[in-house]
Amino acid sequence: MLYQQERQDVCEVTKMMFNRFVTNAAGGNISVKINHEHFIMTPTLMAQQKFCDLSPDDILVLTRDGEIIEGKGNITREFNMHIGTYDTLPNAQAIIHAHPKELMVFASLGLEVSHLTESTRKLGEVKTLPYAPATSMELAEVVKTYMRSRKSDIPVATLLREHGVLIADTSLRKAYDMLERLEYEAYVNFQAAVIGALGLYKGEK
Template identity: 35%
Template sequence: MSDGRMMFEREREDMAKIVKLIFSRKLTNVAGGNFSFKATDKDGKDYIIMTPTMMSEAYLGELSAAQILVVEPHTRKVVSGIGKLTREINMHEAMYDTNPEIKAVLHAHAPNAMFWATTELPMPNLTEATQKVAAVPVLDFAPNCSEELASITSTYIKENNLTVPHMLLLDSHGVLINATGETGVMAIHKALSILDTVEWNAEIAYKQAIFQALGITDGFYSKGEKIGDLDELKSGKAIYNKAKIAAGGD
């Protein structure tokens, strides 16, 4: 703290607002979720700004800036903030260590995306707003908060040389979004936009699958073209529009 202000006060205020928004939009539930982003102080030292444990169950997403934690990477020392560090810090640190471009990590329990996370089928990615995240695969199951889960996610990213941003489905557990930006704050806002738009896509993909099963349509459609069908989905093929992303928007 300096000049009577908390360490990274504005960044923590912003994170508290994001937590409340995610809960109000039902993009996670009381079973959990955790969000973080990178921040650097005036001396060039890096920290992780992160939500505390029990954010969901105990506080229902109603957090003050003081409850957002400032964490020293790797030592996992909480240098500022009221509350305890979530055990899911291992997965967040694994993401940051995997790729220096990753500046924000968002794990949530968005309901429609979680549907796909229980199917072991990659979510068809059909909307223009979600095209930038490309394939949305389901990873192998590992218990939440485990080192095994951190290893599975980081290994998948490295072996597939995933570009940022991307989104992964954690089997029976939720979604994992890694984002980048000029600052950590910008990156967490990008991750939030991905969470919101992919949740819409998850419902659309489900309904397109139903229409095919009923014989109303003959495949998954995106931007005016057929990009896959149910047989390809059942085979585990990643279904997404590979056309060049149109200029404009973000």
């Protein structure tokens, strides 16, 4: 089996995402850049059909043109969004797209996540991109254009309007770490807004 350890790692992170509610049965996907020609990626419908409980042979080994070399199942149509991000961020080695509970509120309303804690400040802006239909080439182009504006920033995270979050980093574990940090940041943002609206916090004296 090609890249067995890397594919096992993707399985572990995928299951953790589902169990910890940073994605849901509506989907999400993970990819890792192995080298210039080969990528590994979760198959389409990984959440809906398997509740993110995958085995290494479920993980697809792909060329940059989307040809399946190994793995069961079909390639997700989000592959274009992933490959476009790799093309514009040469330092990216892993990408996670997910549907986290707290961040989905910001993505659905088109809001930017503020850095109220220090754990996510290295991301810089975390804005919501203009709406484009899920899995579409239009969405892939929206993401690619934004990533081009970020130049070589790593890590980078952005929200997809009404759809979820996309995070790129230098390794899969780092990307997952940033996903959880950002989900907690969204929770802090929401609770801070509630506390402010109730008049319980008026800022530092």
